[in-house]
Amino acid sequence: MANEPTPPNNDEFHSLLPYDGIKWNKTFDALHWALAEHKVNNIAITGYFGSGKSSFWESYIKQVKENNLDDREIINISLAKFSCKCDKNFKCDENSSEKSKYDVKPSDSGYKVFSGEEISDYDQWRIYQEQKKIEEELEIEIERGILEQILYSVENNEIPASRFKKITDLSKETKILYSLIILSLITCISFFLGHEKIEQIINQYTLTFIICCLLLSFCIYLILPFFNSFHLSKVSYHEFDIHFEDNKGSLFSQNITELVYFFEKLKNKRIVVFEDLDRFKSSTIFSKLRELNHILNNVPSIKSNQIIFIYMIRDDIFSKYERTKFFDFIIPIVPVLTKDNATGFILKEMKEIEKDCGRQYIEDISPFLGDLRLLKNCENEYKIYKSVNESFLRSKLENDNKTLKQSTCQWIFSMILYKNLYPKDFQKLLQHEGLLYYCIHKAKIDYFKKLDEKKDKGN
Template sequence: MSEKNYNFQKLTPINNAELKIYDDALNFVFDNDDIKNVALSGPYSAGKSSVLETYKSKHPDIRCLHISLAHFESTKSDSGNPTEYSEAVLEGKILNQLIHQIDPDKIPQTNFKVKQKVSVRKIIISTAIITSFLILVAYIGFFYDWCNFVSALTLEWLKNMLMWTTNSAMLLLSGLLCAGIFGIVTYSIITTQKNKNIFKKLNIQGNEIEIFEENDDSYFDKYLNEVLYLFENSDADVIIFEDMDRYNVNQIFEKLREINTLINNKKTKEKKTPIRFFYLLRDDIFVSKDRTKFFDFIIPIVPVIDGSNSYDQFIEHFKQGGFFELFDEVFLQGLSLYIDDMRILKNIYNEFVIYHNRIQSIELNNNRLLAIIAYKNIFPRDFSDLQLGMGFIHTLFENKTEFIKQELKNIDIQIKEIEEKIRLTNDEILDSIDELDAVYLLSNYQITYVAGKNISAYKTRVQLVKAMKDNPNDVQYYVPNHGNRQLNLTSELEKLLQNPEYIKRKEAIERKIDNQIENLKAEIQTLKKQKSIIQNSRLREIITKENIDNIFSVTYINEIGEENKYEEIKASPYFPLIKYLVRNGFIDETYSDYMTYFYENSLSRIDKNFLLSVTDQIPKDYSYSLKNPQLVLSRLRVVDFDHVEILNFDLLCYLLKTKPNNDKYLTSLLQQLMRTKNYKFIGEFLEAQTETSLFVESINNIWPSIFHCILVESGFSDAQKKQYAIYTLYYSSDADIEALNENSCLSAFISSSPDFLDINKPKINKLIAGFSLIGVRFAWINHDVSNKDLFAAVYKNNLYQLTFDLICLILEVVYGLKKSSDFNNKNYTLIISKQDEPLAQYVNKNIDQYINIMLDNCGECITDEEPTALAILNNSET
């Protein structure tokens, strides 16, 4: 016996509901004998049964019979008339339940076939009576022969024991007993004949009625007297018909009303209390006002629960069970909006208690467990399919790869659109909208006067167009043979805005003016990062307002081409519940963990599917999520790592973290990447930014020429190449960095990258050590985007080429000087104005190179004073 009180909830109607006005309404029914057909109407699980059960408990003198059809399913007729057949089935089920609730002794005359348990005692007594009767008849018929037989016996003790049977008085007694037995049997036969018409049945087969015989005829019509007999002898004041509305066969109500009328007509003549029929129905069972014609009284039942108040019921039940604190209240509030049935709510609670108890051996999210149970109760068939690897939810998650591909395709389209904008902006030769307007306006018209001035008064075409825009109503153009005409400039400008070519060029110029190229490039990088994120995303992270309808319209096509559109699920009024649970991650890729027991050494469905993909050589996405990489690895062989199907981010991460123990597997995987030059996998893994340091360190060691290959043939973007170079300097050993710098490919790449110092939170010491190790010398540095601390370190360590542009840059940003002609004519004076600066020392050590630079950039004019010139001449490096 469990020590914890789980407070399970019954799904049966309660008998302690608050009646209030319902009590008055039901009393009114029983106070008026002319009210015989009563409806309790309301939606499913509104509490109709509970109202009646409570009323019955308060009025035990009212005798009730229940006819409930909730557990039956409607059956379709083979004859092509399902309505008629369904009506016959309903009638049969009603009679079947009625017969089995009435004491057989009260309906001895019924011809309906009812199987009853036969009393063994009665069988023994009947057998004894019949046997005795036959013995007595034989005794009387063969009395004298019996006497002679007894007299001839040689065994004296036996002869003495049977001698009394030869007495003539025994013959008289036997005759009297036979007569008595015959009378009893005759009485029984007459009674049975009166009740069962047994002799007619023996002569004419088929007289006995069997419910559910192979016949579509109405039982109520064909056996009306039998039906009336059953109802009259039911000894009930009320017969309650429950859930018949689930069949949607309204004709049955007409038959029952007719039967009620016939029964009560007879009861009225006999001055007996009428029998009432109560119908528990949903509100929409009849069209328009039909129901008020059929029923004598209708009691509407206000639902005890709907989507607006089910949250309170959740709180009440889970608090009573001690589980409320396990849930996120926001989740409960959201879930409760879709639960409008008290029985379902109670069953969700009951099942949660059991599931939570049975699978709590692992740390599961209780919100997700409750979500799975809610889904199980609302869509039990799809839940059953899900356990078999089928159904809507299974298909939804199986198609996640396709959803990701579509999202990646959409992002690629956005990237191409931005790249096209960049191309148009770079290709545009004009610098202003006025120039563009001049191209289109002046090529179409021969402008003569603007604002009363001849066009010769305007020096440039741009000035002319500006004047035209400032004076749109004072522009004239020449028309051959007609002279000057007024130009409707406003109309012409509006026409330009409808010209696609003009619009594209105008937008390109605006981007050019606003210096949007860098912003557009940043947008591309953001989109590429978004691609990387999406590839490793869960389904809920993929769903957006734009694609939600497309995702949840998923269908399944089997191997023979049959398509399952899951129309039954999508047409359900509860379908939004699935959207809510999946979209918010309450049902996600881990759903299998919440459906069965967990054994530590057993494979999850997800991991098993990955191993099958390796075996079947059907690769899954690199980002396919593994639940237990360690267990997956234990089922793999080293030879498996030679194949592309093994490539998986989670598995690689596990190998990297456990490298000392699994070096052979990791080496085999990295060698495969080198052999196949799988830059796609490498790029996506780096974008995922998981175990980056271990990966770069390991692959650089295995594949020394990887950076050269990345530069030449990988298809990596400049940003990706830069990032790999940074990772290499961060995480690789000096020996590996030098080996990687094949033909100075790494140092040359870094040195020629003006934006290389644009690094967020750089590891400065690592970078400077790496730059120095491979001889990086920057040809130009974009100071505006550079990390300032990193720039200072590069400057301090003289890791830049001595060029005029860089010298000027340092004079501006380090020396704090404003650019002037002195930069060209008095440069050395400015440099040595701060003798301790690294630039001054760098120049003095490379004075010959510096002199050549200045001779090329001084414009044949050097204005340094004589002491400065002497310092150059006396420099030991000259």
């Protein structure tokens, strides 16, 4: 058939997943040393967004497994939530014109609100309380996400006493077993309740009594593990309440026994990797995680087999003194692609763009390309958009108009680049709105205005 699709070339497009083919180098030696050092429990892998932290980690894990260098299992925690709550100063809340004006910062008195206008003490207190509430809600959300990803990373039978259970379907055999247990319980209870004196039961139905007792004991033994998942938190009678649980403190402190139990049962899960925590711009969560790591590593049953927390974060998340005090070891990631070497990278790795758009064009746009993942996505989208406009480009080639074809390819790639750098404004452009539309529209008006002026002068 003429329209039958042809299989794509494996090298035609680029995956946006972390690259796991980085060769072993000194940075890998540093991480391997830190993971083997007994007293190093909190390790930071630092680099700006898009510098290659995940690619470095994936490459390390791949080579460690291939060469059997470390048999410890890893728990990966990723909290990639792009919520407006992540901004501590309300600046990304587009629906609140009031909140965006204020910047809440700590001071000797506890807090200070900075703004472009004078505000009363009451307003300062109110804004501070709103800020504090949002931060607390955010921290609870982060802690809940971390707990869920740790405790739900294993099957229910690996941590049978845990209160955190995944929903599972009961097998046919299990349903039959539960039915027999319930039937045995009912039979035993009916037998005992049907007689007034226990001595009479023992004398007249000795064998039956023994069998019922054994069945009852067996049923209780099977049912007991299920009661580990239930905790009595409060008893109420009219207006009288008795509380058995203290729900104060962070979610980590409330569920510390769950975490201790998890790491006691799963002795080989000893490395926990945290990604995307720096997106929330909250340093408090790092302090809580360090405290949690300290508590876990001081539990007698865990102490001999340390638990290591690895944080993939930006360099600027802590000040110069805080970062060296907080972490036991810091590994910087040297980026593969920067704005300075983008030209050489494209000329070497992306021949099609060079051929279509020209070297000078690549040199012009390289200052905007400092993220390898973004550059790969631009190339993928460029190939798709180019294929859609293939008939138009072919007509330019048939007319032997190389300059016009090149300018068309440059226009396509420029639009793709703008789409990736400024996606919101690009969306507005399609609706005849936004900054770029205004600039193009204004340039068009100015162009025709000058043409009219020339015509008037000619006349």
